[in-house]
Amino acid sequence: MNAGLQIDIERLGTAAQTLVQDLHLHVPAGEILTLMGPSGCGKSSVLAATAGTLASVSEGLQPLQFDGRVQLNGRDLTTLPTHLRGVGLVFQDALLFAHMTVAENLLFAVPRTLPLAQRQARVQQALQEAELSGMGERDPSTLSGGQRARVALMRALLAEPQALLLDEPFSKLDAALRAQLRPWVFAHVRERRIPVVLVTHDEQDVADPQRVLHLRATEESPHHV
Amino acid sequence: MSFLPTFLLALIAALPMGWALWAAASQALDVSAWQALWADPQTLRAWGMTLWTGLASTVLVWWTVARLLAHGFIRQQLARWLTHVPALLATPHAAMAIGLVLWLSPSGWALRLVSPGLSGFDAPPPWLTTQDPWGLGLILALWLKEVPFLLWVAATQLQREDLRRRWQAEFALAQTLGHTPATAFAQVVWPQLAPRLRWPLLAVLAYGLTVVDMALIIGPATPPTLAVLAWQWLGDADAAMQAQGAAAAGWLTGTLLLAGVLTVMALRVVAAMRKFASRGSLPQSQTTDREGWLPQKTPTWVSYFCRRLPLQPNVMWTTILTTYAAVWFALTVGSVSGVWPFPQLWPSLWTGDAWAQVIASAPTVWTTLGLAAASASVCLVWSVAWLELTPRRWQQALRPWWLLPLVLPSVLWVVGLYSVALQWRLEGQWLGLLLAHAVMVLPYVLLALEPAYLAVDPRQSAVVASLGQSRWTDLLRIKWPLLKRAIASAWAVGFAVSVAQYLPTLYVGAGRFATVTTEAVTLASGAQRSLMSAYAALQMLLPVLAFALAAYLGRPRQFEKIGSMKDNT
Numbered sequence: 001m002n003a004g005l006q007i008d009i010e011r012l013g014t015a016a017q018t019l020v021q022d023l024h025l026h027v028p029a030g031e032i033l034t035l036m037g038p039s040g041c042g043k044s045s046v047l048a049a050t051a052g053t054l055a056s057v058s059e060g061l062q063p064l065q066f067d068g069r070v071q072l073n074g075r076d077l078t079t080l081p082t083h084l085r086g087v088g089l090v091f092q093d094a095l096l097f098a099h100m101t102v103a104e105n106l107l108f109a110v111p112r113t114l115p116l117a118q119r120q121a122r123v124q125q126a127l128q129e130a131e132l133s134g135m136g137e138r139d140p141s142t143l144s145g146g147q148r149a150r151v152a153l154m155r156a157l158l159a160e161p162q163a164l165l166l167d168e169p170f171s172k173l174d175a176a177l178r179a180q181l182r183p184w185v186f187a188h189v190r191e192r193r194i195p196v197v198l199v200t201h202d203e204q205d206v207a208d209p210q211r212v213l214h215l216r217a218t219e220e221s222p223h224h225v
Numbered sequence: 226m227s228f229l230p231t232f233l234l235a236l237i238a239a240l241p242m243g244w245a246l247w248a249a250a251s252q253a254l255d256v257s258a259w260q261a262l263w264a265d266p267q268t269l270r271a272w273g274m275t276l277w278t279g280l281a282s283t284v285l286v287w288w289t290v291a292r293l294l295a296h297g298f299i300r301q302q303l304a305r306w307l308t309h310v311p312a313l314l315a316t317p318h319a320a321m322a323i324g325l326v327l328w329l330s331p332s333g334w335a336l337r338l339v340s341p342g343l344s345g346f347d348a349p350p351p352w353l354t355t356q357d358p359w360g361l362g363l364i365l366a367l368w369l370k371e372v373p374f375l376l377w378v379a380a381t382q383l384q385r386e387d388l389r390r391r392w393q394a395e396f397a398l399a400q401t402l403g404h405t406p407a408t409a410f411a412q413v414v415w416p417q418l419a420p421r422l423r424w425p426l427l428a429v430l431a432y433g434l435t436v437v438d439m440a441l442i443i444g445p446a447t448p449p450t451l452a453v454l455a456w457q458w459l460g461d462a463d464a465a466m467q468a469q470g471a472a473a474a475g476w477l478t479g480t481l482l483l484a485g486v487l488t489v490m491a492l493r494v495v496a497a498m499r500k501f502a503s504r505g506s507l508p509q510s511q512t513t514d515r516e517g518w519l520p521q522k523t524p525t526w527v528s529y530f531c532r533r534l535p536l537q538p539n540v541m542w543t544t545i546l547t548t549y550a551a552v553w554f555a556l557t558v559g560s561v562s563g564v565w566p567f568p569q570l571w572p573s574l575w576t577g578d579a580w581a582q583v584i585a586s587a588p589t590v591w592t593t594l595g596l597a598a599a600s601a602s603v604c605l606v607w608s609v610a611w612l613e614l615t616p617r618r619w620q621q622a623l624r625p626w627w628l629l630p631l632v633l634p635s636v637l638w639v640v641g642l643y644s645v646a647l648q649w650r651l652e653g654q655w656l657g658l659l660l661a662h663a664v665m666v667l668p669y670v671l672l673a674l675e676p677a678y679l680a681v682d683p684r685q686s687a688v689v690a691s692l693g694q695s696r697w698t699d700l701l702r703i704k705w706p707l708l709k710r711a712i713a714s715a716w717a718v719g720f721a722v723s724v725a726q727y728l729p730t731l732y733v734g735a736g737r738f739a740t741v742t743t744e745a746v747t748l749a750s751g752a753q754r755s756l757m758s759a760y761a762a763l764q765m766l767l768p769v770l771a772f773a774l775a776a777y778l779g780r781p782r783q784f785e786k787i788g789s790m791k792d793n794t
Contacts, residue, residue: 051691056683082690089691091684099706099782108702109692139784159692 004028005163005195006071007050012042014062019045025213027163027195029073032186032207035199037215043199046215047165050197051089052082072163072195088161092168094148096140102151103127103136109158126154129188146177153185157192164189166198170205178204230614235623238607238667241660242629245641248648252640253475258468262476265469267448275451275477278360278444279434280484282367286429289368289541290375290422291415296538298383298396298414299406306542307380313373313549314718315768317725319746322366322442323761324552326749327559329362330355332567334555340568349567356446363444367436369548371429378425381676382418392417416496423492425672427485428631434481435634438727438742442749451477455636456728474636481634556765559758579755583763586744593724593740593767596655600662601719601771604670608715611671612678613700631668638664639732646733653735661729670719677711710779717775721768741767 005027013019019042027033037043048057049066057064070077077085096105106126110119127133130150132143140148149169156164169185170178186207189196198207206212262268297303328334331349340346355362383389392414399409435452436444444450449457451473458470563574583590612620630638642661643652651657681704689699705712727742741764748757 048687051687053684053687053690056687081696082687083693083695085691086693087691089688091688093682093684095682095685095688097685097703097707101784108694111693137785142784155692156688161691161693165691 003073004031005050005197007046007068007197008070009046009049009066009068011067012045012049012064014064016062019064020215023215027197027211029195030190030193031211032189032196032198033211033213034206034208035197035213035215036201036203036206038201041215043215044167047089047167047197047199050077050163051087051165052077052080052085053089086160086162088156088159088164090152090156090164090166090169092171094140094152096143096148096151096155098141100140101136102132102138102140102143105140105151106136106155106158109155111160122158126158130154145173146181149173149181150184153188157188161194163194164192164196166196168200169198171200171202182207227614227616230610231616231619234607234611234615235619238611238627241642241645242626242664244648245638245645245664246629246633247641248644249471249474249637249641252468252471252644253478253637255468255472258465258472261465261469262472267454268451268473271448271451271454272476272480274360274445274448275434275480276484278363278367278440278450279430281360282364282371282433283426283430283488285364285368286371286375286433287426289372290379291419293372293376293538293542294379294383294418295407295410295415299410302539303380303383307377309546310373310377310380311714311772312769313545314377315721315765315772316370316549316552317721317742317764317768318366318370318436319438319442319725319727319742319749320556320761320765321370321549321552322439323745323749323757324556325362325366325369325443326355327555327754327758328551334570337568337570347568355443358445358447360445360450363436363440363450366439366443367433369545370439371432372545375422375425375429378672379418379422381673382421385676385680387680412499416499419492419496423489424628424631426492427488428628430484430488431481431632431634434484435477435636437636438725438746441746451480452634452636459636459640459732470636471640474634474640477634478637481632485632553762553765556758556762559754560762562755562758565754576755579753579759582756583759586739589739589741589744590763592738593742596658596662596730596738596740597720597723597767597771599659600666600723601670601716603659603663604667604719605674605712605716607667608671608674609678609705609712612675617679627671628668630665631672635665635728639728642729642733652733653737655738658730658734658738661733662723662726665726665729666719666722669722670715673715673718674711677708681708710781713775713779714772717768717771720771724764724767724771 007023007025007027009020009023011018011021012023013021023046025033035043035046045054045057045064048054048064049068050070054064054066068078072086077087096102097108100108103123106123107119110122112119114122123136124133127136130147130153132147132150135143135147140151143151149172153169166185166189170181173181182205196207198205200206293306294303297306326333331352331354333354336344336346336349383392395413396406396409399413400406404412436450437452437456440450440453441456444453448454455470455473455477458466458473461467461470558572560579561575561577562572563576563578565572565574639661642664646652646654646657646661649657651660686696686699686704689703690696694702724740725742726740727746730738730740730743741760745757745760745764748760751757
């Protein structure tokens with residue numbers, strides 16, 4: 001089982017409290033695993049451990065400790081810094097950089113190994129795919145919630161991640177908008193043939209009913225997916 | 226991993242501060258100096274004057290700011306008021322005191338306006354209107370300077386996106402439960418805001434009890450406040466007198482610590498009483514006093530009368546702004562005045578001599594600029610590194626330590642910093658002066674930068690890293706550019722604080738360095754009105770220029786204006 005994302009958690013939590021224990025999951029390329037559970041069950045922390053951003057979750061609180069292993073396509077990520085993991089991250093807030101235009105936000109993500117003209121061509125293509133052609137020069141704060149969410153996903157994909165983590169990406173949108181956005185997001189991420197983990201507390205967000213994992217508040221029994 | 230930078234940064238800042246405090250403490254604990262201090266007939270009266278001016282000004286400032294905040298929050302006027310605050314903050318204490326003297330002294334503008342017509346005076350009356358023996362001038366000057374400071378600190382809390390949203394929601398909710406806006410603010414918002422103002426309030430108290438430059442200019446002279454007395458003794462050629470000055474600085478510190486503890490306890494008692502009073506009380510009807518500052522059972526005629534007193538927040542704020550404008554105007558006119566006999570409203574001779582003299586003393590201006598820019602920059606670099614590299618727990622644990630220069634008397638600091646400079650062979654040198662300024666500037670820069678820096682969503686950096694970008698790319702292209710406004714204004718605050726330093730410049734610089742502030746304060750005791758005004762005006766102008774530069778550098782990006790065509794997908 002080399003291809004895909006393999007997350008093995010022996011223990012994840014603070015010194016005082018265990019959030020997740022004995023969680024083992026595998027996501028093959030092109031599949032979307034949905035991780036469900038009530039708030040506080042540690043589902044976002046699983047994503048943070050996978051992306052290597054536990055420090056940003058634990059800021060100001062008790063530091064989170066992760067005991068386990070993360071592998072992506074046979075590569076061990078556990079000790080790598082976030083920017084070398086090739087793991088993309090999308091939150092419920094689009095977190096577009098306020099001092100950059102929409103296009104600049106996208107350009108920031110395109111690998112700088114490419115010549116500028118090619119990078120800009122990718123940005124234009126991404127704008128088109130996000131149905132935002134001609135809006136590249138806009139101030140991101142002038143976009144609607146749905147537009148921002150699409151830019152955030154496009155930005156994550158432009159960085160050419162080898163795996164993608166979606167942390168409640170629809171929870172700030174209203175029901176109608178979610179219904180529109182879900183198929184668009186799922187179609188775009190499946191197209192990339194990469195493993196994707198989606199965290200949500202809404203049954204309707206489930207991408208693939210075959211691949212759903214429910215986390216309970218404090219886990220006792222081991223999981224294998 | 227984060228231990229080494231934390232340790233090094235803490236060491237860099239704590240070493241000079243700790244060393245200075247230790248040196249000051251060891252000097253202030255000389256037994257014979259304490260005996261001399263208590264034998265001196267001036268000590269007790271000076272101490273009484275210190276307590277009166279410091280406590281009275283602090284109580285007035287707290288009361289004023291509480292009322293301004295209530296009114297500003299309820300009527301949503303805070304943002305409008307705050308547009309003026311940077312200009313008020315940029316006015317140095319000494320310049321404010323000198324400007325007030327130009328108005329209030331027996332030969333000042335206030336009397337000229339009514340002389341000889343209404344007052345009948347042909348010559349300045351022998352009144353003690355500025356260095357009045359009751360310290361009223363000093364209290365007024367402190368009130369004028371500290372109200373904008375405390376208001377500004379409160380506003381940085383109220384402008385934090387998370388707090389603002391939550392408090393406004395709670396404020397609205399309280400009103401839906403039947404409370405008037407005034408009680409909703411007093412019982413929901415204020416109890417959450419007030420504890421956050423505790424440190425700044427202690428800084429106001431410390432400043433009021435220990436200020437020297439302002440007290441030299443506008444404070445009482447016989448006796449002066451204890452801080453001024455300590456300063457005079459420290460400047461004495463006799464070593465025994467210097468030791469007595471150090472002991473007085475120690476006594477002042479003890480007074481301050483006690484007053485600080487009592488203030489915190491008083492705030493707690495008031496908060497507890499408020500809680501007790503509100504328990505079980507029914508929501509008040511909308512007909513009661515809208516601002517909620519008069520007791521419930523005030524007779525109608527009393528509240529009618531009180532409402533007509535100039536105590537309404539709008540009136541108070543306008544009074545403060547008008548006074549600042551009057552001070553700036555007086556300094557400007559004063560700096561170009563030549564011959565100006567008493568009852569005349571305007572000078573009979575205008576001259577640029579004073580400014581020519583200021584320009585001729587270019588080294589003074591360059592010393593001021595260099596020291597201010599260097600100390601602000603050093604403190605900014607340290608503060609950014611501290612906030613970026615150290616764990617939040619350590620930041621909170623060591624925070625009180627970094628704020629010590631704000632709350633301990635500057636006379637105590639100069640005693641300690643001078644010893645440090647002596648031991649490190651930096652006395653009378655530019656580097657020693659820079660060190661002294663940096664210690665005094667640090668808490669202001671840290672306080673100015675901290676709220677914005679900590680308000681940055683940590684997920685932002687997580688997103689940047691997940692896009693495959695390194696930490697330096699995050700800092701240089703995303704985080705710092707987004708924080709540039711806060712960074713630039715923190716630098717300007719540091720610059721302004723450095724420009725206004727009087728004691729460290731004179732004492733640690735061993736009198737070899739003159740800045741516009743030392744010149745202005747020295748001239749304030751003389752008769753060269755125009756030169757004094759020119760230096761005071763310059764002392765004010767330099768920080769204003771720094772704030773203007775910061776506003777320019779920190780301006781938000783202008784995006785192309787595009788019609789408001791928004792689709793809702």
